[in-house]
Amino acid sequence: MDVGQMQRQWLDYTRSLFIEGFLDNQFLQLQQLQDENNPEFVVEVVSLFFEDSERILKDLTFALDQQGVDFKKVDAHVHQLKGSSSSVGAQRVKNACIAFRNFCEEQNVEACLRCLQQVKQEYCLVKNKLETLFRLEQQIVAAGGSIPMMELSF
Amino acid sequence: MTSQNLSTQLRALVVDDNILNRKIHERMLNGLGVECMVVANGKEAVDVHFYGQSFDLILMDKDMPIMNGIEATKELRSMGINSLIVGVSSRSMEAEIREFMEAGLNDYHVKPLTTHKLASIIHNINPNYATK
Numbered sequence: 357m358d359v360g361q362m363q364r365q366w367l368d369y370t371r372s373l374f375i376e377g378f379l380d381n382q383f384l385q386l387q388q389l390q391d392e393n394n395p396e397f398v399v400e401v402v403s404l405f406f407e408d409s410e411r412i413l414k415d416l417t418f419a420l421d422q423q424g425v426d427f428k429k430v431d432a433h434v435h436q437l438k439g440s441s442s443s444v445g446a447q448r449v450k451n452a453c454i455a456f457r458n459f460c461e462e463q464n465v466e467a468c469l470r471c472l473q474q475v476k477q478e479y480c481l482v483k484n485k486l487e488t489l490f491r492l493e494q495q496i497v498a499a500g501g502s503i504p505m506m507e508l509s510f
Numbered sequence: 511m512t513s514q515n516l517s518t519q520l521r522a523l524v525v526d527d528n529i530l531n532r533k534i535h536e537r538m539l540n541g542l543g544v545e546c547m548v549v550a551n552g553k554e555a556v557d558v559h560f561y562g563q564s565f566d567l568i569l570m571d572k573d574m575p576i577m578n579g580i581e582a583t584k585e586l587r588s589m590g591i592n593s594l595i596v597g598v599s600s601r602s603m604e605a606e607i608r609e610f611m612e613a614g615l616n617d618y619h620v621k622p623l624t625t626h627k628l629a630s631i632i633h634n635i636n637p638n639y640a641t642k
Contacts, residue, residue, distance in 0.1 A: 382622050389537050404530055443530045443622050
């Protein structure tokens with residue numbers, strides 16, 4: 357595959373992530389913040405997101421595993437994850453968190469456990485997608501090309 | 511508002527307990543030519559002022575541990591800090607926004623912030639400030 361083909365593949369893949377709702381406009385904001393002085397900005401932010409999310413998901417699993425569930429604590433964790441996912445543009449994770457918070461309010465353990473599964477699933481999906489995207493970027497750069505600028509109108 | 515000339519460096523304080531928001535808002539502000547300090551909660555924001563720092567703009571998150579944005583804003587105003595304080599939060603219930611504004615905010619924006627929103631905030635501080 358030549359650089360041009362790789363770049364087109366990257367563009368198609370990125371567009372699909374937006375169309376399928378995995379990413380939203382906030383991710384575009386992050387891409388626009390990347391420049392020659394901050395060439396790794398998106399990867400840095402997304403890596404932080406992965407670390408932060410994995411920590412929160414672990415804490416959530418623990419909190420919901422307790423005999424007497426502290427829903428305030430659970431809600432606080434979900435609020436954090438909603439904030440992080442919102443900030444990187446991980447739309448489906450964010451939406452799963454919004455649904456989760458409703459069940460925290462109802463203090464419904466079963467529903468919360470289902471929501472946690474949903475959030476974990478969405479997180480895994482977007483993590484895989486973003487890792488694939490970064491691999492494509494690495495291939496382009498290794499072949500001497502540059503990452504195209506996104507020109508989506510949202 | 512204090513008068514600024516083109517050569518005066520604007521300084522901002524980002525107050526947010528979320529590490530991603532601190533990094534993103536700092537990068538956005540730097541990209542607009544604004545020098546930044548970041549802290550993780552309201553108490554740290556109050557402390558840096560107590561030790562003599564001053565800023566043109568404070569981006570204040572609402573929900574933070576130790577000291578939240580409402581408490582910190584009230585504290586800073588009572589210390590006589592007149593900087594532009596812009597509240598930032600994901601919460602959007604009217605009553606909560608009102609409570610935050612009444613603590614002493616100049617303005618309020620829903621998270622996540624964009625470069626565009628920040629540029630208009632900066633413009634309000636100094637219409638002549640050269641942004642990228």
